[in-house]
Amino acid sequence: MNAASPAPRRARVRAPELTGKGGWLNTGGEQLTLAGLRGKIVILDFWTFCCINCLHVLDELRELEEKHRDTVVVVGVHSPKFVHEADHRSVVDAVERYQVHHPVLDDPELATWKQYAVRAWPTLVVVDPEGYVVAQHAGEGHAHAIARLVEELEAEHGAKGTLRRGDGPYVAPEPVAGDLRFPGKALVLPGGNLLVSDSTRHALVELAPDGESVVRRIGSGERGLADGPAEAARFSEPQGLALLPDGTVVVADTVNHALRTYDPATGLVATVAGTGRQWWQGSPTDGPAREVDLSSPWDVAWFDGRVWIAMAGVHQLWTYDPAAGTVAVAAGTTNEGLVDGPAGQAWFAQPSGLAAAGERLWVADSETSALRWIEKDGEGYAVRTAVGTGLFDFGHRDGAAGQALLQHPLGVTALPDGSVAVCDTYNHALRRYDPAAGEVTTLATDLREPSDAVLVDDDIVVVESARHRLTRLRLPEEAVRVEAVAHRTQREATAVAGGKLLLDVVFQAPAGQKLDTRYGPSTRLLVSSTPPELLAEGAGQGSDLRRELVLADGVAEGVLHVSAMAASCDDDPANEYPACHVHQQDWGVPVRVVPGGAERLPLVLAGLDG
Numbered sequence: 001m002n003a004a005s006p007a008p009r010r011a012r013v014r015a016p017e018l019t020g021k022g023g024w025l026n027t028g029g030e031q032l033t034l035a036g037l038r039g040k041i042v043i044l045d046f047w048t049f050c051c052i053n054c055l056h057v058l059d060e061l062r063e064l065e066e067k068h069r070d071t072v073v074v075v076g077v078h079s080p081k082f083v084h085e086a087d088h089r090s091v092v093d094a095v096e097r098y099q100v101h102h103p104v105l106d107d108p109e110l111a112t113w114k115q116y117a118v119r120a121w122p123t124l125v126v127v128d129p130e131g132y133v134v135a136q137h138a139g140e141g142h143a144h145a146i147a148r149l150v151e152e153l154e155a156e157h158g159a160k161g162t163l164r165r166g167d168g169p170y171v172a173p174e175p176v177a178g179d180l181r182f183p184g185k186a187l188v189l190p191g192g193n194l195l196v197s198d199s200t201r202h203a204l205v206e207l208a209p210d211g212e213s214v215v216r217r218i219g220s221g222e223r224g225l226a227d228g229p230a231e232a233a234r235f236s237e238p239q240g241l242a243l244l245p246d247g248t249v250v251v252a253d254t255v256n257h258a259l260r261t262y263d264p265a266t267g268l269v270a271t272v273a274g275t276g277r278q279w280w281q282g283s284p285t286d287g288p289a290r291e292v293d294l295s296s297p298w299d300v301a302w303f304d305g306r307v308w309i310a311m312a313g314v315h316q317l318w319t320y321d322p323a324a325g326t327v328a329v330a331a332g333t334t335n336e337g338l339v340d341g342p343a344g345q346a347w348f349a350q351p352s353g354l355a356a357a358g359e360r361l362w363v364a365d366s367e368t369s370a371l372r373w374i375e376k377d378g379e380g381y382a383v384r385t386a387v388g389t390g391l392f393d394f395g396h397r398d399g400a401a402g403q404a405l406l407q408h409p410l411g412v413t414a415l416p417d418g419s420v421a422v423c424d425t426y427n428h429a430l431r432r433y434d435p436a437a438g439e440v441t442t443l444a445t446d447l448r449e450p451s452d453a454v455l456v457d458d459d460i461v462v463v464e465s466a467r468h469r470l471t472r473l474r475l476p477e478e479a480v481r482v483e484a485v486a487h488r489t490q491r492e493a494t495a496v497a498g499g500k501l502l503l504d505v506v507f508q509a510p511a512g513q514k515l516d517t518r519y520g521p522s523t524r525l526l527v528s529s530t531p532p533e534l535l536a537e538g539a540g541q542g543s544d545l546r547r548e549l550v551l552a553d554g555v556a557e558g559v560l561h562v563s564a565m566a567a568s569c570d571d572d573p574a575n576e577y578p579a580c581h582v583h584q585q586d587w588g589v590p591v592r593v594v595p596g597g598a599e600r601l602p603l604v605l606a607g608l609d610g
Contacts, residue, residue, distance in 0.1 A: 015042075015127040016115035018075065022088045022106025025095050028171030032075070032103055034131055039164025040073045041153050042127040043146065046118045048081050049094035050367065050408055050426075052296055052312050052350050053140045054122040056278065058098055059255055060143040064150070065102060071154055073168040076104035079113040081121065082394060082408055084426035093449070093466045097182040097200050098237075099223075102170050119587045120559075126150075129157045129164065138561075141280070179214050180205060180468045184239040185299060185411070185452040186461065187249070189264060194454070194470065195249060196463065197238040204238065204251065204262060211461055211470035218262055218269065225256045225276050233269035235260065240299030240354070242307060244322065250307050252297040259289070259297060259309070259320055273320050273327050278313065286328035289320055294327070299411075301354035303361045304376075310351040310363065317343075317351060317363070317374065331374060331383055335531035337557055338368040338390045346383035347531075348372075349391055353423065353452065357414035364409040364422060369394035371412065371422055371433055386433055387422075387440055390557060392493050392590065396427045396442075404440035406431065411452035413460065415475070421460060423450040430462060430473070444473055493590040495597040498551055503527065503538070503560075505545040507605040509568040526563040534558035534591075545605070557592045564605045 015034055024031055034042065045061065047054035065074050078094075080086040085094075086108040095104050107113060116125055116136075124142055126135040126149060135149055157163035182200040189195055193215055194207045203219030216230065224234030238260075240252035250272070251260040258274030273289035274297075283293050295313030300320075302308075307320040308330065316332030331343035332351075339347035353364030361374040370388025374381050387401050395405035411423030415432070421443065422431040430444040430453065449466035462471045505525060509515055515522040521543035529535045538549030545564060587603055 012132045015125075015131055015133050016112070018044075018077070018105050019111050019115075020077070020105045020107030020109075021111070022078070022091060022108050025092060025104040025106065026100065026171060026173065027103045027169050030169060030171075032105075032169055034127065037073055037075075037169070038131055039129050039162065040168065041068070041071055041129060041150055041157075041163075043072060043074045044116070044125040044127065045074060045076045046079050046113060046116070046121065046123040046125070047076055048079055048085050048121050049091070049098065050082055050085060050350075051121045055098060055255075056140045056296070056313065057122045057124070057143075058100060060140065062101075064143060064147050067147075068150055068154070069168065070165045071163060072150055073170075074102040076100055076102060077112050078104055078106050079110050079118070079121070080108055082426050084407060084428075090449075090466075093182070096173065097465075099200065101172070102168075119589070120561075126153075128153055129162045178468050179207075179212075180470075182465050182468065183451070183463050183470070184237075184465065185241050185252075186454050186463050186470065187241045187243055188454050188456060189243070189249075190247065194456075194461070195241055195262075195264075196470070197241060197251070199237045199239060199254075199465075202235045202237060204235070204241075206264075207470070209456070211472060216267075218267070223255075225253070225258065225271070227260075227270050228268070230262075230267035230269065233260075240297065240301075240310065242300040242302050244302060244307070250300050250302075250320070252300045252309065254296050254298055254312075257294045257296060257313070259294070259300070259307070272322070272325075281334070285318075287326060289325050289327045292327050294318070298350075298352045299354045301356045301361060303354075303356040303374075308354055308356075308361055308374075310354050312350045312352050312366075315348045315350060317348070331381060333531070335533075335558075336367065336391070337531075338365070338370055338372075338385060338388060339556075340372075340383050340385050342377065343374065343381040343383055348383075353409065353411040355412045355414045355420065357418070357420070362412045362414065362420050364412045366408045366410055366425075367391060369406045369408055371406065371409065371420070386435070390592075392592075394426075396424070396429065398431075398441050399439060401433065401438045401440055404433075406440075411450065411463070413453045413455065415455070415460075421453055423453055423462065425449050425451055425465075430460070443475070447471065493557060493592040494601065495594045496551070496591045496601065497595070497597040497599050498553070498593045500599065501549045501551055502600040503547045503549050503562065504600055504602045505562070505564045505605050506602055507545060507564070507566045509566075509571075512571055513568040514571040515566065515568055522567045524563075524565040528561045530559045530561065531555065534560070551591075551593060555593070557590070560587075560589045560591055560601070562587045562589065562603060564603070566605060 120138040123138045184197040184199040186196045192209045206215040218230040226234040236255035239254045242250045249262045274294040279293040279295040298312040299310040309318040319330045332348045335347045336349045337347040349367035352366040355362045363372045371386045394407040397405040407426035410425040413421040419434040424431045451465040452463040526541045536550040536552040
């Protein structure tokens, strides 16, 4: 009988060490190393706290962390996009705000991000108990695949004796007392009291008009999805609040992917929209409200006879009709970016704040650092932009709206004179846009991550989320001027020419190796884009590492997703069984189409020895 053929040899790439100038959180002061984690299955979660997809992944990982707590260590590698996210204190706040119950490395200069050749938020990397990278996944929705891989690794390394069971290095921080913890949104109830979403404690809090004295708490404080009386109901990181004409309150129950109602008269909480499951591409986008999945609703507002929903998780605005009991998409395509026009063709990027004012619905579009609005347009609606230019420009600059800059705003409030106040969250400021003058000014600074504001008499009450309080300010007659600062994200877009673009993945086999062509092509190239409409030609899989792409007319920016693989073997004719190696890398390349931009996009596929 012939001997069995040897199993294909899997490339083994040693995982780079974890380094970051910000240091470690949730470890009790210990500085972790991969060597110290040897024997554990390590899942590296490259995330940044502005990113809704990253927040989805945090939620996806909770069950896996709990089920495999004696074999798996999840390590968050915080890799900032915005300047504010590179501030260590902000990372500390985010880890508590989103209840991250695993060690986190603060990597403000993206050192570990670069070592692992990460190109997109979020990205998950799996390291086996012997310290080798065995999988890398960009985006969300990979929890089930990783769970299967974890079970395989447990069996393999359990049999080899290289799996170490026992408690991981997570050390919970000391709990902090206080009536509010990272409050999100607020509204004024008809009697003058203030209702606040106490997001991190999974509850609502009713405060007296002074904004400090607690009248009642709504919700048990335990994460969950449960209706009933105020003391028994459960929420999961609730955010937006809107008062309906009948006096009930609609709540954007963000991590439950649901809309809830709270009746101040009876104290009862009920679910009116959503299934508790996250919406995915291909799912229904309209129908009976309790039968359609939602995705991270972040704010709600009553406008034009319906509840409008800032559906941050899919970059759209939806509506909920309480009379009909239905939901439907109202604006946005799910493509992420800044495109105005008819509502059905517009693009948003994580809309997070809403405010109705007459015939306009104002929108804080956080990831484009933009202030936008919805208005009637014939039989439908149109989307317009007041401040902001796209995904990659942000800062703190006053003046003419066309050149003014914000940084990840989360809240917007209509003012009596027709202007709007913007909670410019990552600038720690309250800004004002005056449509009549077309100018942006600064009303107040030194606010810690303001996320919403409401009018009370002649004052504006600001939700200072990271100071865990409401702050009352007098609306000044003139804005406070601050020094202009402009930024671009560290993940800068590549300027490319329209039309034809040559994608050139450059690969050279390491010394002493050659491409392995014994069984057919030794290279593979897979190309796609976000939005898909960015590519008129060139998407799909092929074996050539050079490909001519054609960018579609009318799409100004997007992300090219490129996955390349090459197989090489030792170049030794005397060796009957040469060692072979697989070199693979994925890229997410933001591109912006500009006149005179590059006509060739080179990407280097590193030749790493396995």
